[in-house]
Amino acid sequence: MAEAVSTENQTTQQTGRKVKFVITRQDKPEGSSYTEEFELPYRPGMNVISALMEIQRNPVNSGGKDTAPVCWESNCLEEVCGACSMVINGKPRQACSSLVDKLEQPITVAPMKTFPVVRDLVIDRSRMFGALKKVKAWIPIDGTYDLGPGPRMAENKRQWAYELSKCMTCGVCLEACPNVNDKTDFIGPAPLSQVRLFNAHPTGEMNAEERLDAIMGEGGIEACGNSQNCVRSCPKGIPLTTSIADLNKETNKRMFKRWLSV
Amino acid sequence: MKGFYARRLHSLLGVIPLGLFFLEHMITNFSAYEGGKESFDAGVEFLNGLPLVLVLETFFIFLPLLYHGIYGLYIAYQAKPNNAHYGNERNWRYTLQRVTGVITFIYIAWHVYDTRFQVALGNVTHEQLGGVMHNIVTNPATFVLYTIGVVAASFHFANGLWSFLVTWGITVGPRSQRVSSYICMALFVIVSIMFVLSLVAFRNMEFQDPTVAFQSIRHFIA
Numbered sequence A: 001m002a003e004a005v006s007t008e009n010q011t012t013q014q015t016g017r018k019v020k021f022v023i024t025r026q027d028k029p030e031g032s033s034y035t036e037e038f039e040l041p042y043r044p045g046m047n048v049i050s051a052l053m054e055i056q057r058n059p060v061n062s063g064g065k066d067t068a069p070v071c072w073e074s075n076c077l078e079e080v081c082g083a084c085s086m087v088i089n090g091k092p093r094q095a096c097s098s099l100v101d102k103l104e105q106p107i108t109v110a111p112m113k114t115f116p117v118v119r120d121l122v123i124d125r126s127r128m129f130g131a132l133k134k135v136k137a138w139i140p141i142d143g144t145y146d147l148g149p150g151p152r153m154a155e156n157k158r159q160w161a162y163e164l165s166k167c168m169t170c171g172v173c174l175e176a177c178p179n180v181n182d183k184t185d186f187i188g189p190a191p192l193s194q195v196r197l198f199n200a201h202p203t204g205e206m207n208a209e210e211r212l213d214a215i216m217g218e219g220g221i222e223a224c225g226n227s228q229n230c231v232r233s234c235p236k237g238i239p240l241t242t243s244i245a246d247l248n249k250e251t252n253k254r255m256f257k258r259w260l261s262v
Numbered sequence B: 001m002k003g004f005y006a007r008r009l010h011s012l013l014g015v016i017p018l019g020l021f022f023l024e025h026m027i028t029n030f031s032a033y034e035g036g037k038e039s040f041d042a043g044v045e046f047l048n049g050l051p052l053v054l055v056l057e058t059f060f061i062f063l064p065l066l067y068h069g070i071y072g073l074y075i076a077y078q079a080k081p082n083n084a085h086y087g088n089e090r091n092w093r094y095t096l097q098r099v100t101g102v103i104t105f106i107y108i109a110w111h112v113y114d115t116r117f118q119v120a121l122g123n124v125t126h127e128q129l130g131g132v133m134h135n136i137v138t139n140p141a142t143f144v145l146y147t148i149g150v151v152a153a154s155f156h157f158a159n160g161l162w163s164f165l166v167t168w169g170i171t172v173g174p175r176s177q178r179v180s181s182y183i184c185m186a187l188f189v190i191v192s193i194m195f196v197l198s199l200v201a202f203r204n205m206e207f208q209d210p211t212v213a214f215q216s217i218r219h220f221i222a
């Protein structure tokens, strides 16, 4: 009984409880990184973004010293934009959906260093957009006249393709992959899975070979080493390794077709 | 585009011919355990009786091994293992595939130096190889190192077969990849046991051959 009362107290009013954060910081892109600790008042239901907002309101570290507020990026606050991805307690994930109640303390927060760090937790994910351009992850429908409606997509195909379309280009799968690093130019799992998505589309299919050729190029599908960390890390549950294995099959077919047709 | 073909060739050579040779080698060696010296010698004689054996060795073993091995070292060098943060079993096999690849490279270089290379130099004959092996495995230090070598190679082959099935788009979905994992890991256990039993069999006195002058690297270790 007594316990039940005390938890009720905690959730209805401020308690003296503190939450401890260890944040990896970096002042500028070329700068070196360092960690800074913060102790924040606990509030029920708080997540890593609301904690960062608290630091912004009151930028004082746990030593009591004034410091520069920690920089981060966020947008949707409901795990659909991917902007707030960072490494929390060793795992890359979205800060907005990382509830403090569910995290072990002290909570470590660091940028996803697979990408260039701009400042603190802000990273530059433009390589992901570059990869989407490289693999032609779009459907060309522009013409000089109205091309009319495209072919219909079968419902059962639409259902699994929809799962692939949930990708928010957050970069978590690249961060988790041991083959995405400065010794390789591997584009990573996300853009590969997008090739499968666009090649499944009845109109997109018309350019399927161009996309396969793109992922048979430098840093393409061959750089996958099957660690399968991506599929276990993706916040959207996208079947990345199934996409990759399926594309392995498609690129192999393409390879033989190219050989036999010259 | 080149990277794609080079990597597919690396994958293919890992199974055909290297994987097939590996299994053949396992069976020949295991005959030492099963049938003793006589049966092993018969196996060696059969292999050396194959037509164009030098051509077979060069194009089906030596060159594929060189290509797969050197490219494999490069692939291993490019990896940045992160098992501390991602402790799942698949990720461990990713790292082990690379580690066992490097061990296999060193082990094969040493083993070929001990055996085939000495035959090429004329220090021993094919018929004396059983005796050479006897000398190697009766020394505790080289016996342990050879055991590590064959177990590492067995894992590399069996787990490589698993990823070969993915690379060639044969196992695509999670269920088929799980089933193939069970099969390949069972294969790893079986192949390891057969190779280790063969090593044990070569310890038998019947393989002792006083005419073998070549003493392997064991001199450097002992």
Ligand code: HEM
Pocket (backbone or CB within 6 Å): A224, A225, A226, B010, B011, B012, B013, B014, B015, B018, B019, B022, B065, B068, B069, B070, B071, B072, B073, B075, B076, B097, B098, B101, B102, B104, B105, B106, B108, B156, B157, B159, B160, B161, B163, B164, B165, B167
């Ligand atoms: C000589 C030293 C060797 C080295 C350094 C080496 C290295 C490697 C590496 C790093 C991989 C991983 C490739 C990937 O996951 O994408 C690999 C795959 C493989 N290796 Fe080796 N290897 C060696 C010898 C062998 C031998 C002797 C065999 C046959 C028994 C073999 C069979 C395989 C197979 C079947 C694969 C899987 C190919 C695939 O992923 O599609 N390797 N090797």
Ligand code: SF4
Pocket (backbone or CB within 6 Å): A082, A166, A167, A168, A169, A170, A171, A172, A173, A174, A189, A190, A193, A233, A234, A235, A236, A237, A238, A240
């Ligand atoms: S596939 Fe998943 S982990 Fe990778 S970028 Fe898309 S949403 Fe993020």
Ligand code: FES
Pocket (backbone or CB within 6 Å): A073, A074, A075, A076, A077, A078, A079, A080, A081, A082, A083, A084, A085, A094, A095, A096, A097
């Ligand atoms: S702010 Fe959009 S995913 Fe977190």
